[in-house]
Amino acid sequence: MDQFAIVTAFGQDRPGIVALMADSLYQLGCNIEDSCMTRLRGEFTMMLMVRLPQGLDAEALGHRLTASTRSLDLAVLCRALPDQAALRLHMPELPTFMLSVYGADHPGIVAQVARTVAEQGGNITDMNTRVIGSGEVPVYVMVLEIQLPQDRQADQLKQALEALKPLLGVDLTFRPLDSVTF
Structure with a gap:
């Protein structure tokens, strides 16, 4: 049975x-199955799901990647994935929505929006945030992808999110996302 690991690496962009990273993984016989990479201001971070070759476990992979990426001063973390976590299962098509939040930057926006989504049974499957604008007038931008179980109503989540607008001083847009299958 194939073995998998999650690799996280971050450092100055x-x-x-x-x-x-890709060449190091290739040289070690790993296959990159899924990845997510982004720059956060001056830092770069990546998460990769890799299939490990026979004879290489996640701990050894972490040591070897740390050595091979030392020139870029990356922090590298590896964790073995349980067999069931790495399986490619056909997932039922769930209604997916995009939520965009814009407003004056202040603590608590992510916490309150995420709590509201969770209370309504929603699952945040992707989230990106940025502070834009000048240092004197920072604007917080948050874009989330949310899946709702078939038994949950999007209107209930939308109403709960609308109630946050005056509390957080933000504007938000909640809309269905066209189905995309990878």
Whole structure:
């Protein structure tokens, strides 16, 4: 049975991080199955699900990647995935929505929006946030992808989110996302 690991790497953004990580994994016989990478201001971070070759476990992979990426001063973490976590299962098509939140930056926006989504049975499957604008007038932007179980009504979640607008001083848009299958 195939073995899988989650690899997380982060460090100061610079050219060559993706190339070095991908080549290091390839040289070790790993296959990159899924990935998510982004830059957070001056830092770069990546998460990868990799299929491990026979004879290489997640702990050894972490040590070898740390050594091979030392030139870029990356922090590398590896964790073995349980067999069931790495299985490619056909997932039922769940209604998916996009939520965009804009407003003056202040603590608690993510916490209150995430709590509201969870209370309504929603699952946040992707989230990106940024502070934009000038330092004097920062604007917080948050974009979330949310799945709702078939038994939950989108209107109930939308109403709960609308109630947050005056409390958080934000504007939000909640809309269905067209179905995309990878």
